[in-house]
Amino acid sequence: MRLPLPEREVMTPGHLACQGCGAALTMRLALKALGPRTVLSIPACCWSVIDGPFPHSTVNVPLFHTAFETAASTASGIRAAFEILGKEDVNVVAWAGDGGTYDIGIQALSGAAERNDNIIYICYDNEAYMNTGIQRSAATPLGAWTTTTPVKHPKSEPKKDMVSILAAHRIPYIATATIAYPEDLVRKLERAKETKGTKFILILSPCPPGWKTRPEDTVKLSRLAVQSRVFPLLEIENGEKWILNMNIKKPVPVVEYLKLQGRFRHLKEEDIQRIQEYVDKEWERILKRCGLA
Amino acid sequence: MKPWKPDIDRKMVFKSVREYPPMAVSLYTMMFNKTGTWRTVRPVINYEKCVYCLMCWKFCPEPAIYLEPIEVKGKERMKPIIDYDYCKGCMICAEECPVKAIEGVEEER
Amino acid sequence: MRKVLMGNHALSYGATLSRVQVIAAYPITPQTQVVELLSEIVADGKLKAKFIRVESEHSAMAACIGASAAGARAFTATSAQGLALMHEMLHWAVGARTPIVLGNINRAMAPPWTIWTEQNDSLSQRDTGWMQVYCQNNQEVLDSVIQAYKVSERVLLPTMIVLDAFVLSHTYEVVDIPEQEKVDEYLPPYNPPYKLDPDEPHAFGGLTGPDGYFELRYIIEKAMEESREVWRETGKEFGEVFGREYGLTEEYKTGDAEFLIVASATIASTARVAVDVMREKGKKVGLLRIRVIRPFPFDEVRECLKGRKKVLVIDRNVSFGFGGIFYQEVKSAMYNEEHRPPIFGIITGLGGRDVRVEDIMEMVEDVERREKPEDIIWKGVRV
CATH class of the missing domain: 3.40.50.970 (Thiamin diphosphate (ThDP)-binding fold, Pyr/PP domains)
Structure with missing residues (x-):
């Protein structure tokens, strides 16, 4: 019978991810799409721990643990080596968290994207430095609590618009995805595999300990992020053609998404209103860029 | 059939420096790590209610759910089976099950 | 070619x-x-x-x-x-x-x-x-x-x-x-x-x-x-x-040398000329060039330094608060040796300041005059 997703499990269980970890599910789904002929370049992030201690590994594909700011540059080196060694059929994947992508790794990522190096850059975005204990990153959303944005001073800036930054590099393929829509996620990675040049895939991956949520709500939160228009599902070709994969005509109020998360518990009604307005404004901007306004 | 098989039953610690590879390179999987012991609640599939939609299988972050082909009312189906050696009890499967066929049972310790 | x-x-x-x-x-x-x-x-x-x-x-x-x-x-x-x-x-x-x-x-x-x-x-x-x-x-x-x-x-x-x-x-x-x-x-x-x-x-x-x-x-x-x-x-x-052999170090006219210069890189090339000039004047001077510093050539350095009357290590570098880096390495390599010579260290040529044959000869003369090594000696600072 036809399965909704590839049946193969590249990754094995036994890994060190927390209960209900979005990043673990992201890897499992990504490897289903990418297959075993994949090499991962992983900088400091939750996955440096999840994969397991030396001499063990959970992913069953070659994995190179690299320094925080070098996911993209290490991947570029691996790709160059494979080209010279005649191993063209391998997916070279930089696999980084939001800190390693939005903050410390943005220089190397921009360099690789500008050179259009033939790599797939996947950012599994859990919206803070979760591995070090929930510190604010440039991906932390407006109003969120983290250990460095305490409830008295929650994050006053919105999330950095990483997708537009990458679009400005005119790379051939950019997509956003999230675990609640695994078929969409797998399709996008399959497309990334077929595309030459730099591919950037941003995958929202809820984090129960960091978001202060129940482990069983991980997928629900991912779905609510899309349904409330907080996280639009997009594809961008050559930085120019923006495609909205799911036009949410009747959005769920943002409060439905926020109220399940302890990191937003301190918000007052007017704060939530401000976030709703911000989400509405961003959605308008996305619609315009997708030619749907 | 389970798509995974443990290759080693405990965490490998080299007894002597002579056994080491030159760099920190993995030689074994993580399957020695029976994460089922983390569980406080056990998800149990009620196959009477199961509609074989595979939502539980799709969303398992471990993976700790695998599939076996079966026949249901003359139709080929895939039956989801939970591997309790590794299920951490996150209960995403129960939460996502559209027919509420997965129940949480408190683990006794 | x-x-x-x-x-x-x-x-x-x-x-x-x-x-x-x-x-x-x-x-x-x-x-x-x-x-x-x-x-x-x-x-x-x-x-x-x-x-x-x-x-x-x-x-x-x-x-x-x-x-x-x-x-x-x-x-x-x-x-x-x-x-x-x-x-x-x-x-x-x-x-x-x-x-x-x-x-x-x-x-x-x-x-x-x-x-x-x-x-x-x-x-x-x-x-x-x-x-x-x-x-x-x-x-x-x-x-x-x-x-x-x-x-x-x-x-x-x-x-x-x-x-x-x-x-x-x-x-x-x-x-x-x-x-x-x-x-x-x-x-x-x-x-x-x-x-x-x-x-x-x-x-x-x-x-x-x-x-x-x-x-x-x-x-x-x-x-x-x-x-x-x-x-x-x-x-x-x-x-x-x-047809070109390389070691961790290279010796020049060290056989009977009583005074040994230790240097690296191009200062060693200049020191070689200085050794020739000083030899003409009858000085028993030799040169040990350290080519590879990691791994440190303990055997070569110890063998070459033992029994010399004086050793001068020239450094185009400085570890602030300690002294020349080659100097500290050579000194420490000799510490447990019998017949270890007095070892002098001079810092010179920082930031590309030229180090000439005459400069090296002056350094040798300076060290010859000194009885005891000092932790740090500078050569060429305008005072």
Whole structure:
């Protein structure tokens, strides 16, 4: 019978991810799409721990643990080596968290994207430095609590618009995805595999300990992020053609998404209103860029 | 059939420096790590209610759910089976099950 | 084939003859000609390699590490600030056991902005686990790149080939360029025991606690120790194949020398002339040039220094609050030896200040006058 997703499990269980970890599910789904002929370049992030201690590994594909700011540059080196060694059929994947992508790794990522190096850059975005204990990153959303944005001073800036930054590099393929829509996620990675040049895939991956949520709500939160228009599902070709994969005509109020998360518990009604307005404004901007306004 | 098989039953610690590879390179999987012991609640599939939609299988972050082909009312189906050696009890499967066929049972310790 | 080459191009030729497969580099004065020539050679199809024009030195080293881990021979070149920016990845290259070769043009560190020679940039990286070769002429630069790949790939540790800014990097000398076939015979293709290969998947550098990390560091030290003999052996073999033999150190007129000068890089070349002049005047002076400082050539240094009346170590570098770095290393190597001579250290030529034959002769005279060594002596500061 036809399965909704590839049946193969590249990754094995036994890994060190927390209960209900979005990043673990992201890897499992990504490897289903990418297959075993994949090499991962992983900088400091939750996955440096999840994969397991030396001499063990959970992913069953070659994995190179690299320094925080070098996911993209290490991947570029691996790709160059494979080209010279005649191993063209391998997916070279930089696999980084939001800190390693939005903050410390943005220089190397921009360099690789500008050179259009033939790599797939996947950012599994859990919206803070979760591995070090929930510190604010440039991906932390407006109003969120983290250990460095305490409830008295929650994050006053919105999330950095990483997708537009990458679009400005005119790379051939950019997509956003999230675990609640695994078929969409797998399709996008399959497309990334077929595309030459730099591919950037941003995958929202809820984090129960960091978001202060129940482990069983991980997928629900991912779905609510899309349904409330907080996280639009997009594809961008050559930085120019923006495609909205799911036009949410009747959005769920943002409060439905926020109220399940302890990191937003301190918000007052007017704060939530401000976030709703911000989400509405961003959605308008996305619609315009997708030619749907 | 389970798509995974443990290759080693405990965490490998080299007894002597002579056994080491030159760099920190993995030689074994993580399957020695029976994460089922983390569980406080056990998800149990009620196959009477199961509609074989595979939502539980799709969303398992471990993976700790695998599939076996079966026949249901003359139709080929895939039956989801939970591997309790590794299920951490996150209960995403129960939460996502559209027919509420997965129940949480408190683990006794 | 003999050619007139600048030091930087000697590095490029060395890399080309070694058939490097991935080059990742970022420009910095005075290194630029190294990578300019290499990018041309690659673009012309004369070398089957990928040239990655990275956006920083940090990324250059990261890309080299990725390439080397994937099984390709990798090369880069840099200088001063660039090397300092690489620092984190220099450690990474060692821990990951990636046998990369890096050409470093010794340039003094800013601020103030400066581009002239000094050894502090590379000596600041002394404890990363990179092997370091200090060259005295352009021929040695070219030859050392080839030899370095042979040693590095045998012991799985990276090597830094170091040359003085301008004094070598931009100075043209006659260099014998070895035949490719002979180099191919000397240097087999790179084939590491573990590499990034989907047919044999391994994770590299996974989390390691106190129950495992210690031994991995011990293994690196053992590799470094083993490399001493590999440097000697491959240096001798280099002599058999190419007619130029190399050791960890080089002695000049040391046989009956009562006064021994210890120096490195181009100051050693200048010191050689000074030794000749002083010998003509009847002074029993000799020279020990330290070519490889990591691994430290304990045997050679101890053997050469024992029983001398006085030893002078000349440093174009300074460890602030301690003194010359070669000086401290040589002194410490001799501490447990019987018949250890008094060892004097002089710091000179920082930031590219010229060190002439007369300067070295004056240093010798100065040390001859002194009875006891001091922790730090400066030569050439305008007072």
